[in-house]
Amino acid sequence: MRRQRGVSTIELIVLLAVTALMTFALARAFEAATTQERLIDASIEREQSHRAFEQTLRDVIGRAYLSLDPDETASYFLGGSVLIGGSGTNADSIVFTAVRPASEAVLASGLSFEEINERFGPPAGTEEIALSMTPYVGQGDTTGLFIRRQLPADGDPTQGGYEELLSSNVESIRFEFFDGQNWIGAWDTEAQPEPRLPAAVRVVYTHAEDPGNERSITVQLRYSDITRLNPLMMGGTTQ
Numbered sequence: 001m002r003r004q005r006g007v008s009t010i011e012l013i014v015l016l017a018v019t020a021l022m023t024f025a026l027a028r029a030f031e032a033a034t035t036q037e038r039l040i041d042a043s044i045e046r047e048q049s050h051r052a053f054e055q056t057l058r059d060v061i062g063r064a065y066l067s068l069d070p071d072e073t074a075s076y077f078l079g080g081s082v083l084i085g086g087s088g089t090n091a092d093s094i095v096f097t098a099v100r101p102a103s104e105a106v107l108a109s110g111l112s113f114e115e116i117n118e119r120f121g122p123p124a125g126t127e128e129i130a131l132s133m134t135p136y137v138g139q140g141d142t143t144g145l146f147i148r149r150q151l152p153a154d155g156d157p158t159q160g161g162y163e164e165l166l167s168s169n170v171e172s173i174r175f176e177f178f179d180g181q182n183w184i185g186a187w188d189t190e191a192q193p194e195p196r197l198p199a200a201v202r203v204v205y206t207h208a209e210d211p212g213n214e215r216s217i218t219v220q221l222r223y224s225d226i227t228r229l230n231p232l233m234m235g236g237t238t239q
Helices: 009-061 113-120
Strands: 077-079 093-099 126-132 145-150 162-167 170-178 200-207 210-220
Touching: 009 093, 009 126, 009 162, 009 200, 009 210
Parallel strands: none
Antiparallel strands: 077 093, 093 126, 126 145, 145 162, 170 200, 200 210
8 A cells, every 4th residue: 555645844834935925915915906996085085176176166256247237336356456455467366246046936936047137136146255365354373265255245345244264275376367368367347447257267276185286277257248259358457
């Protein structure tokens, strides 16, 4: 009868070593996959946060509105204006009057936009909105982009209303305005013979999580009458 050979000590050691190496390799691969998944999830979360913030800016700025009544003093669009502490050439803050979203009751009336505007005026009234990195009232050590709202607008673009932090992650911001032909750095309806809204506003900002990368969005102003065929020839401000 043939004698069955057992496993030698060396073979056992080799087997244990191979098993350990495979276990280590699998553990490292699992760790790398888990880390990569976390990075992807964090990147998706950051992008979703960016998009939510940018959509808020689109919703707010897109409602900018100027009254057609020449005697209406609480109606303006100011970006970089000296009146609000700007340089007159570059805008890191904007103040403007805007159509407030219509109430649920108005929306449920079944009337068209034109009928709502004719019967109720600008839906739910006109409010004043300010966007700035510098708070109008003391905010302690809080930094970021602030939004101030006042309903109704009182004709004084430098104060009033309720202010809150819109985003603590914004490190810098600037606004540019399309006059139908060019993008310009400031806009001041108080200095225009015939006040008009820019056709669009470009917002360029940096985020704390990616400070070296400028992000930008372009917001069309639905109530502007400026087009490439009907530009504001003098630009946004007088010289």
